Amino acid sequence: MTPTTTRAADGVRPPGGTAAxxxxxxxxxxxxxxxxxxxxxTLAGYLFLTPWCIGILLLTLGPMLVSLYLAxxxxxxxxxxxxxxxxxxxxLFQDDRWWTSVQVTLKYVLIGTPLxxxxxxxxxxxxxxxxxxxxxxxxxxxxPSLIGASVSIGIVWRAxxxxxxxxxxxxxxFGWDVGGWIGDPDWALPTLTTLTVWQFGAPMxxxxxxxKQVPGELYEAAEMDGAGRWxxxxxxxxxxxxxxxxxxxxxxxxxxxxxxxxxxxxAGSGTNTGGPGDSLLVYGWYLYEQGFRNLRMGYxxxxxxxxxxxxxxxxxxxxxxxxGWVHYEEDAR
Amino acid sequence: MGAGRWTARARGVRAAAAAAAxxxxxxxxxxxxxxxxxxxxxIRYSWWGAKDRAELIQKTVKLFEKEHPNIKVKTxxxxxxxFWSKFNTQAAGGNAPDVxxxxxxxxxxxxxxxxxxxxxxxADAGNLSxxxxxxxxxxxxxxxxxxxxxxxxxxxxxxxYNPDAFQKAGVTVKDGWTWDDFFAAAKKVRKSDGTLYGASxxxxxxxxxxxxxRQNGKAFFTKDSKLGxxxxxxxxxxxxxxxxxxxDELVPGKKSEQAKPKASISADLSASEFTWDNFLVRFxxxxxxxxxxxxxxxTDGKRTAQYLSSLMLSGSARTHHPKEVAQFIDFMTHDPExxxxxxxxxxxxxxxxxxxxxxxxGVDAKIAAYEKSVSAKLEPITPHPAGADVAEAAxxxxxxxxxLGQSSMGKAxxxxxxxxxxALGS
Numbered sequence: 001m002t003p004t005t006t007r008a009a010d011g012v013r014p015p016g017g018t019a020a021x022x023x024x025x026x027x028x029x030x031x032x033x034x035x036x037x038x039x040x041x042t043l044a045g046y047l048f049l050t051p052w053c054i055g056i057l058l059l060t061l062g063p064m065l066v067s068l069y070l071a072x073x074x075x076x077x078x079x080x081x082x083x084x085x086x087x088x089x090x091x092l093f094q095d096d097r098w099w100t101s102v103q104v105t106l107k108y109v110l111i112g113t114p115l116x117x118x119x120x121x122x123x124x125x126x127x128x129x130x131x132x133x134x135x136x137x138x139x140x141x142x143x144p145s146l147i148g149a150s151v152s153i154g155i156v157w158r159a160x161x162x163x164x165x166x167x168x169x170x171x172x173x174f175g176w177d178v179g180g181w182i183g184d185p186d187w188a189l190p191t192l193t194t195l196t197v198w199q200f201g202a203p204m205x206x207x208x209x210x211x212k213q214v215p216g217e218l219y220e221a222a223e224m225d226g227a228g229r230w231x232x233x234x235x236x237x238x239x240x241x242x243x244x245x246x247x248x249x250x251x252x253x254x255x256x257x258x259x260x261x262x263x264x265x266x267a268g269s270g271t272n273t274g275g276p277g278d279s280l281l282v283y284g285w286y287l288y289e290q291g292f293r294n295l296r297m298g299y300x301x302x303x304x305x306x307x308x309x310x311x312x313x314x315x316x317x318x319x320x321x322x323x324g325w326v327h328y329e330e331d332a333r
Numbered sequence: 334m335g336a337g338r339w340t341a342r343a344r345g346v347r348a349a350a351a352a353a354a355x356x357x358x359x360x361x362x363x364x365x366x367x368x369x370x371x372x373x374x375x376i377r378y379s380w381w382g383a384k385d386r387a388e389l390i391q392k393t394v395k396l397f398e399k400e401h402p403n404i405k406v407k408t409x410x411x412x413x414x415x416f417w418s419k420f421n422t423q424a425a426g427g428n429a430p431d432v433x434x435x436x437x438x439x440x441x442x443x444x445x446x447x448x449x450x451x452x453x454x455x456a457d458a459g460n461l462s463x464x465x466x467x468x469x470x471x472x473x474x475x476x477x478x479x480x481x482x483x484x485x486x487x488x489x490x491x492x493x494y495n496p497d498a499f500q501k502a503g504v505t506v507k508d509g510w511t512w513d514d515f516f517a518a519a520k521k522v523r524k525s526d527g528t529l530y531g532a533s534x535x536x537x538x539x540x541x542x543x544x545x546x547r548q549n550g551k552a553f554f555t556k557d558s559k560l561g562x563x564x565x566x567x568x569x570x571x572x573x574x575x576x577x578x579x580x581d582e583l584v585p586g587k588k589s590e591q592a593k594p595k596a597s598i599s600a601d602l603s604a605s606e607f608t609w610d611n612f613l614v615r616f617x618x619x620x621x622x623x624x625x626x627x628x629x630x631x632t633d634g635k636r637t638a639q640y641l642s643s644l645m646l647s648g649s650a651r652t653h654h655p656k657e658v659a660q661f662i663d664f665m666t667h668d669p670e671x672x673x674x675x676x677x678x679x680x681x682x683x684x685x686x687x688x689x690x691x692x693x694x695g696v697d698a699k700i701a702a703y704e705k706s707v708s709a710k711l712e713p714i715t716p717h718p719a720g721a722d723v724a725e726a727a728x729x730x731x732x733x734x735x736x737l738g739q740s741s742m743g744k745a746x747x748x749x750x751x752x753x754x755x756a757l758g759s
Contacts, residue, residue, distance in 0.1 A: 076446075078446040183587070184587060185587070185739065273414070276591075293421070293726075
């Protein structure tokens with residue numbers, strides 16, 4: 001689990017092409033036979049790749065190209081698409097609800113992701129030291145992420161935070177009567193955010209793996225120099241796991257931008273879209289409403305590409321800043 | 334070692350080729366036909382609703398299969414909004430259910446896209462009877478000469494109220510009362526009972542505003558698929574409700590959002606509410622409070638301008654079994670046993686055969702009495718153009734934002750007009 005270190009990359013054989021050249025350098029047979037065998041190997045490589053190729057062509061690349069085309073059309077799912085150039089994109093910027101969805105999503109991502117990573121790191125730090133029942137605790141903390149993507153957990157969340165449900169009732173005991181959190185435009189988004197923070201299991205496991213790779217002698221040396229706990233964390237742990245942190249940050253950001261299921265399950269009842277006063281109108285939900293309910297598939301495709309551009313931009317910026325704060329072990333050598 | 338590896342590789346290549354071939358076969362297998370081969374015809378039937386409806390419908394489907402042993406019915410259902418998303422996706426893929434629950438609001442939307450089976454042909458062929466419908470309901474699915482749906486149940490708008498709260502406040506609900514009377518009553522109830530608001534804030538219910546417009550010689554939609562009112566009209570309507578909401582007589586926006594999925598009246602927040610009369614069945618399950626149905630307020634002291642709307646069954650234009658679909662619809666609309674099983678779950682049965690077969694009890698009896706009391710006043714329904722459903726959703730959402738204090742009146746009215754006009758235009 002050390003992403004993007006060069007040593008790990010060496011271990012991975014690039015598929016096809018150059019594979020034959022590197023194979024068994026000591027026992028290289030006659031050149032002609034080698035070439036023939038090389039070609040066979042290449043062929044076999046590609047053949048083994050076919051299921052994946054078919055998958056990516058039919059299920060990913062193909063639909064993406066179609067969606068790119070649709071983004072420039074007026075398409076209602078039933079009549080054939082009509083080319084309208086950049087009109088969908090122009091309309092987006094005029095659309096108040098689109099801006100609302102951008103704002104809601106940004107709030108969700110910018111608040112939820114750091115909190116989630118902080119929780120994941122904190123729990124990973126607790127779990128990295130060997131102790132009794134370690135396996136149990138690790139699984140227990142990971143469990144919410146396993147079930148988290150499913151609809152059922154959204155329903156549970158709704159049951160907990162609804163009007164007159166557990167949270168509302170216990171808060172009322174302390175004289176704080178907010179009513180249902182999900183129906184309250186000010187509390188709906190924080191409720192959704194707690195759901196994502198609670199599902200910190202996946203980044204936690206990755207943090208755990210990263211923490212285990214930090215050499216113990218660094219801490220010993222630091223301790224001898226009189227470094228306190230906080231100092232050791234700041235100056236050893238954080239820099240040493242920064243590649244893992246970077247990886248987690250990237251993954252979680254991209255993931256959060258695409259939030260859909262939890263928002264819909266928590267707040268979507270009857271004809272209700274976007275939660276109370278559109279306070280839960282996350283980007284994916286608005287896209288879905290436009291495409292599948294209002295039958296504006298071209299507009300929805302344009303929205304999808306704007307989201308892709310947005311995520312691409314954020315990722316690019318992160319990669320640019322990487323030099324400033326991510327330390328790879330190899331740099332020191 | 335070299336030779337051994339070579340054969341191993343060759344075997345690998347062969348295995349890969351075989352795998353590719355199998356994949357190819359699988360792919361073609363998936364695209365194969367769906368004929369069952371034993372002379373039986375299978376039709377797919379979808380509807381929206383919850384578990385209670387599903388249980389009743391399963392019973393009626395079993396009954397149909399017994400009567401028509403050569404037809405098998407595959408069923409599925411989902412909640413209202415999910416139903417239409419799913420339907421849109423399936424229909425776009427040329428795979429719409431053969432027969433499905435529909436409502437008047439969607440006939441033009443899907444009729445314009447040639448997705449609905451014109452049932453006139455099947456009626457002429459004798460597979461579907463259009464006789465014995467109440468109040469001319471056999472015409473309800475007639476759109477420009479095509480029969481795009483047949484009603485299974487009908488409902489009309491009603492004023493729901495809590496009789497105890499109204500009595501305590503000394504207010505009576507009577508035929509021909511006006512909107513001023515209604516708002517005055519709401520105020521009195523609020524004054525006399527600290528725990529209940531006088532009425533739910535229903536300014537965002539398209540069907541209620543439609544009645545108000547019709548009382549004033551207009552309607553929500555015009556025949557040429559436009560909005561039938563001006564921005565000033567809407568400002569006046571929403572403004573009037575806002576004025577009473579701000580006076581603390583109507584349920585505040587936040588409270589009614591929090592009460593969802595219950596309605597404000599069935600969450601015991603308000604003493605009155607406007608909605609379709611068959612909702613009494615649902616409300617009775619949600620609250621212990623007794624609720625009664627009363628007349629819709631009028632503008633001139635006489636006209637409520639109400640009409641019958643209906644849930645229908647429609648067929649898909651792409652179905653391979655139009656005859657069986659027609660037989661199914663015929664059975665579901667006329668068979669007395671089906672009427673007995675379904676009760677008023679989808680509104681009052683549309684045919685006299687089913688209407689007479691079911692003896693209403695409890696809340697159903699109240700609905701029956703209410704419909705009887707208004708049957709003389711019923712008028713033709715307002716036409717619903719394609720996009721009506723999107724306009725309805727926008728109407729609901731945008732006023733809710735006003736009630737929540739998120740949007741000013743002027744901005745909200747502008748936004749509604751822009752969203753509705755773009756939905757009706759496309």
